[in-house]
Amino acid sequence: MAGARVTDRMLQRLRREALSWPGWRTSVELLKHTRAGCRHWLVVPNAPALGGAQDVTAVGFFGDLRPGMNHSAIYQLEADVVARLGRYAPVGLLGYYDAEIAPALHGNLVIFGTREVPSKWHRDRVHAAAVASAPRHYSVVRLHRGMIRGALLGPGHPANAVFRLQAAARLARAAPARLNLARYLPPSWQSTGGRPIA
Numbered sequence: 718m719a720g721a722r723v724t725d726r727m728l729q730r731l732r733r734e735a736l737s738w739p740g741w742r743t744s745v746e747l748l749k750h751t752r753a754g755c756r757h758w759l760v761v762p763n764a765p766a767l768g769g770a771q772d773v774t775a776v777g778f779f780g781d782l783r784p785g786m787n788h789s790a791i792y793q794l795e796a797d798v799v800a801r802l803g804r805y806a807p808v809g810l811l812g813y814y815d816a817e818i819a820p821a822l823h824g825n826l827v828i829f830g831t832r833e834v835p836s837k838w839h840r841d842r843v844h845a846a847a848v849a850s851a852p853r854h855y856s857v858v859r860l861h862r863g864m865i866r867g868a869l870l871g872p873g874h875p876a877n878a879v880f881r882l883q884a885a886a887r888l889a890r891a892a893p894a895r896l897n898l899a900r901y902l903p904p905s906w907q908s909t910g911g912r913p914i915a
Contacts (some may be wrong), residue, residue, distance in 0.1 A: 723818060724777035724861050727826045731814050735767055736758060736868055744803070755817035758797050762806040770811055770830045770869040776862050778816075778825040780855035791854040794847040801843055808835040811869075828869070 738745060745761040761767050782788055795815065802813055809831035816824045829835065838844065851858060 723816075723824055724775065724778070724826060724863070727738055727777070727814055728741070728775060730757075730816075731759060731812060731826065731828070732870055735761070735764070737739060738764060753820070755819065756815070757817070758799070758815040759863060760802055760814075761812045762803040762810065766806065767811045767828070768828065768870055770828070771867060772832070773811060773865050773869050774829045774832060774834065774862070775865060776829070776834060776860070777829045778822050778827075779859040779861075780851065780859040782823065782854060783856050787853075788854050791847065791850055794843065797843045798841075798847055801841065805835065805838055805841070808837050810835070810838065832864075832910075 734745075734747065742764045745759070745764050747757070747759045749757045751757070799813060802810060803806070809829045811828040811830050812826075813828075814826040818824050827834075829838075
């Protein structure tokens with residue numbers, strides 16, 4: 718399934734969940750598993766901010782886990798990142814949604830109430846550690862980015878969300894090779910043998 722389409726479906730689910738929350742909720746964390754055992758993890762550090770958000774930026778990350786290895790380290794890093802989300806709400810982070818689309822296939826959707834991803838988020842040491850670990854755990858990554866015009870939870874959304882593939886690469890564990898995606902992918906991935914997907 719195309720990443721942009723999956724990102725849109727994740728956004729629709731986030732919207733449905735958010736519209737069902739009572740007005741007194743200040744923050745939300747939901748962890749659910751499908752019958753197939755796939756995980757859906759939604760975290761909103763400031764529910765009123767999400768409810769009133771307009772003209773937001775959405776970033777979707779998709780990764781194919783490498784088979785036959787222990788991925789507990791990357792899962793722990795994700796848990797550590799989630800534990801720190803509250804400190805980024807003041808600079809625009811609205812929500813985080815991790816969806817296990819199928820076994821070993823993960824999608825992450827991060828919503829920001831700003832036109833650009835806050836630089837403070839990029840500088841977070843735990844997030845940086847997770848990014849640096851990606852080539853060891855994922856064989857393929859795809860990065861989508863979109864702008865959602867108007868009220869995030871308003872009528873007609875997310876039909877007016879447009880997501881575009883910004884970067885896609887196959888990642889090698891070693892054997893350095895230049896990435897031609899430096900504009901979009903973190904610098905640490907450029908020395909890990911990533912190569913663009915045609």
